[in-house]
Amino acid sequence: MSYNDGGFGRSNRGYGRDRGYGGNRRFDDGPKPVETGKEYDVSITEISRKGDGIARVEGFVIFVKNGKAGQNAKIKITQVGGRFASGEIVESSSQPAAESAAE
DSSP states (O other): OOTTSSSSSOOSSSSOTTTOGGGOOOOSSSOOSOOTTOEEEEEOOEEOTTSOEEEEETTEEEEEETOOTTOEEEEEEEEEOSSEEEEEEEEEEEOOHHHHHHO
16 A cells, blocks of 8 residues: 555545534634624633633634633724634623632
8 A cells, every 4th residue: 555545644535624624614714703903792611721711703712811711701802813813801791700709
């Protein structure tokens, strides 16, 4: 078996860039669901490795500076890239339960 007959290496089978596996939408080439400077109401669902909150708008990932998991907030988009956007909190409508109990 050679490397070029489809048994090894690249082929059109399996998981590749164009397959869209996992149901993830690809935003690299198309229009993004958010725009720089606009505000969106989001729910921060998790925390990134760097400590920023992660929210999604139509499946598009937004890293929210100082965001906390479980927080609902109005954010302003500061930067939009090919695969994700960055934003900052303009107004927090609720804080995570553990934090609000401590205050």
